[in-house]
Amino acid sequence: MRLLHTSDWHLGRAFHRVNMLGAQAEFIGHLVAAVREHAVDAVVVSGDVYDRAVPPLAAVELFDDALHRLADLGVPTVMISGNHDSARRLGVGAGLIGRAGIHLRTEPAASGTPVVLADEHGDVAFYGLPYLEPALVKEEFGVEKAGHEAVLAAAMERVRADLATRARGTRSVVLAHAFVTGGEASDSERDITVGGVAAVPAGVFDGVDYTALGHLHGCQTITERVRYSGSPLAYSFSEADHRKSMWLVDLDAHGAVTAERVDCPVPRPLARMRGRLEDLLADPALTRHEDAWVEATLTDAVRPADPMARLTERFPHTLSLVFEPERAPDDPDVSYARRLAGRSDQEIAEDFVAHVRGAGPDEREQAVLRDAFDAVRADEAVREVAR
Numbered sequence: 001m002r003l004l005h006t007s008d009w010h011l012g013r014a015f016h017r018v019n020m021l022g023a024q025a026e027f028i029g030h031l032v033a034a035v036r037e038h039a040v041d042a043v044v045v046s047g048d049v050y051d052r053a054v055p056p057l058a059a060v061e062l063f064d065d066a067l068h069r070l071a072d073l074g075v076p077t078v079m080i081s082g083n084h085d086s087a088r089r090l091g092v093g094a095g096l097i098g099r100a101g102i103h104l105r106t107e108p109a110a111s112g113t114p115v116v117l118a119d120e121h122g123d124v125a126f127y128g129l130p131y132l133e134p135a136l137v138k139e140e141f142g143v144e145k146a147g148h149e150a151v152l153a154a155a156m157e158r159v160r161a162d163l164a165t166r167a168r169g170t171r172s173v174v175l176a177h178a179f180v181t182g183g184e185a186s187d188s189e190r191d192i193t194v195g196g197v198a199a200v201p202a203g204v205f206d207g208v209d210y211t212a213l214g215h216l217h218g219c220q221t222i223t224e225r226v227r228y229s230g231s232p233l234a235y236s237f238s239e240a241d242h243r244k245s246m247w248l249v250d251l252d253a254h255g256a257v258t259a260e261r262v263d264c265p266v267p268r269p270l271a272r273m274r275g276r277l278e279d280l281l282a283d284p285a286l287t288r289h290e291d292a293w294v295e296a297t298l299t300d301a302v303r304p305a306d307p308m309a310r311l312t313e314r315f316p317h318t319l320s321l322v323f324e325p326e327r328a329p330d331d332p333d334v335s336y337a338r339r340l341a342g343r344s345d346q347e348i349a350e351d352f353v354a355h356v357r358g359a360g361p362d363e364r365e366q367a368v369l370r371d372a373f374d375a376v377r378a379d380e381a382v383r384e385v386a387r
Helices: 021-037 057-073 094-098 134-141 148-164 277-282 284-289 307-314 332-340 345-357 363-386
Strands: 002-006 042-046 077-080 102-105 115-119 122-129 171-177 210-214 220-223 226-228 245-251 257-263 270-275 293-298 318-323
Touching: 002 021, 002 210, 021 057, 021 245, 042 122, 042 171, 042 210, 057 102, 077 122, 077 171, 094 102, 102 122, 122 148, 134 148, 148 171, 210 245, 270 277, 270 284, 277 293, 277 307, 293 307, 307 318, 345 363
Parallel strands: 002 042, 042 077, 077 102, 122 171, 171 210, 210 226, 270 293, 293 318
Antiparallel strands: 002 245, 115 122, 220 226, 245 257
16 A cells, blocks of 8 residues: 655745745645655545644645545545644544545544555555643543554554454555654744653554654654655755655555655745854855755854844845854853753743752752643643634
């Protein structure tokens, strides 16, 4: 069976104030064409269909168009909700839509109930694990302490239990939306850290033939059987070096996996440049970026006059301007920025406690801080669901 694995469409999202709906519509057209061209048997969409719980009307209309076009192909599609989606909104009408071959899986309780498709070699069971916010689903899965690994492991127990009841030789595919250990993040994913831990081990998905992941925006292989498709479009300048694509996955009669990438259309290349303003304006090596969306980091010791106006004369699609003046290594601003770089909210809070009282938090105080951050994230998740 041949699958086309995609995720993280983020319909309705802008890129530094640039409306991306046109590019997103172009991607949907490309997706439909790829299904035809490569004789795809099933499409899997691993969450974050929308960019927010209550998407703009234009994004809803584009999703509606995508559903109709996929249904018209007569090729089954399985979708799950991601952490950006409102699972309840995305799942409205799932029963009726399912009759057209578009299977929306947004209910955590149904994680162990597959969509079963067949080819000449027998059945393939598709299990949709929507984004599982630990604080909201821990009772459903009977776990004592909310955590991503615990709830995903419990959901996978249901998958394996169902799979064990099926005919010998039934192949299996899991769709999941999570941060799996070994994955490389970018700046455009929303933090899903719980209990100070965001990542879950890939071993959670052992026992199934293919795991189609969503959440991280770079296309990547965690193992041969566990992969991220990444987002079809770049949503931050940290993705400037990404090759945006989908996975074309073949499952043979015995569940062996082969996969190749299908490139997505690029509306405009991204470029990140760094240096003093006059150097950026004069450097002939930067000519290739004159038609790109540009993020420029200026290192002038003194902020130059009218930097954006001057940059856009040469790079008319400059979208982001960052100031990082060159400073001596012992400058207080430099050391402070270095202390913050790459640190989690928990680590920054612990550093603040140490700065204020001269000693960092003990284990009990670390737990209090961790619980406080988790409570804030859980409250945000509840408010997203209630919208």
